[in-house]
Amino acid sequence: MPSFGPVYTVEPRPGHPHTHTAVLLHGRGSTGEEFADELFGTALSNPQTPSLADCLPSWRWVFPSAPSTWNATFEEWMPAWFEAHSLADPTARQDLQQPGLQASVQHVWDIMGHERQRLGEVGEAREAASLADAHADSRLVLGGISLGGAVALWCLLGTDAPMRPLGGFVAVSTWLPFAEDIRRCLYMPQVEDGPLALPALVQRLTAPLRQHLQLQKAAAGDADTSVLTTPVFLGHGRDDAYVDVQLGQQVRQLLADAGFASVEWHDYEGAEQEGHWLKEPEEMDDLARFLATVGGPSRGM
Template identity: 45%
Template sequence: MDFPPLHIHPPQTTHTHTAILLHGRGSNGPEFAEELFSSLISKNKNLPDCLPSWRWVFPTARDRWAVAFEEDICAWFDAYSLTNIQERQELQVEGLRESVAHILGILEAEIALMSGDASRVYPGGISQGMATALWTVFCASGTRRIQRRLGGILGFCGWLPFADDLEGLIRAHQAQSESRIQIQHLVSRFFVQTIGLKPNPEEEASGDPTASSVPPILTTPVLLGHDTDDAFVSVELGQQALRVLKEVMDLGHIEWVGYSGADNEGHWIKEPEAFDRILAFLAGSSSEE
């Protein structure tokens, strides 16, 4: 079964940048776009009005069986529990493999539209969409399908699947006094091997622990945010994702925005403060006001 068509909000002027934004579980691309663009920044404008040269791409996940709920749900993968993220985490593998492969293809296509300039493309998402976007970036590193720095990565109210395993892996290799670069490559390999994603046959296999350079995609700037009162995905899970990223990405380019009082019982982006941060993060690279 194919993934549903992309929902695309075209640029209002000459196309200069693209954002690829993933919805949360139970939503879809058009719904997420409508909710996102109905939210305003302090200038009483929405993101497309402030960034008229941007193309906004909203993929939609497949419907898949949710074991815990015993029904089909539009989701990037099956997450059995968000109170104990290690419980039945093997259920996530199939969906992550399918969804990461799909989003990787979209990411590559959007980079091609920018004449190969990956620094003009920004993946991200909310909740389960954030989880999938982060996995896509690390799998892009692990497969070496994208060997350039992206413009930025956005994530709100989300988490990182297999984060406990990743923190254990990082601690173990730090205890062996392995270098940060070696750990970066080993972590990238973990993502690819965990979901059984095959490297592009035309690319060199990833994860060489003797590598001497940082994978360029891991120098991409990151903006993560979370409501401290999120009733659906705890802020502690967002902070755990932040910890992992700080260990394997460029520390100078990771931002965290905490807030409270967002809509949907805290499971949303605070308006207008957090949207102001998103605009500043995006406009900082595009020089648009």
């Protein structure tokens, strides 16, 4: 994989202490900075807080950038987290997807570790002030759009710490690469070889969550605080011309079947970019409301 691009950050508004962090991944052909400009330029309905940054002034926004790779479909170099041979059929040439997915997931995990440490330091600094929720993970949100959302889903399902929930997870206009393999890996862990062999990368990715699900099943009735309690927001355009809405619904069903306790599903019509963007202002309002209610006090909604 070529080198990843720069990480673009937007700090909390002046005068507002840092309370939360969102790590958000752009789609194919974009960059972290372009995604930030477009996201914050998509308006909410309230003119007093027209953007997410205005609505959540104490948040730090982190926008990683994908590497520039050769796209065989478009026959040009473009930023992409992994090679998606066909969005109409995400199962086509899945062998091309694996190297980029693996490298991108590790890159995002590294960034999240850094942001988790920053939030932990913030919590320690404010302990005397009795910050309501000093646990860093509960104030960390991960998300993405399109290819970025696909990588974010892999990061969520491939967490190496399934007992540690995030404050929230957001995926819009996206799908889950290797969805059927991941489903089989989570629910049919005994299928490891033969004609139904699962890709080794998928087995490694899901191993911690698979083990957690097995332990949870064995201890039925016990209280559970884990990645499965991470609140999830899924948004998709009913008229999305690039990623069919049924692929988004597939993500919703898989997460629900895996045991995620809170999965919000929203679909919209008439968004920009042929339905492959966030609907303005309805989806932005829904997203802002979701973010303001997860991970403790947001101080600004």
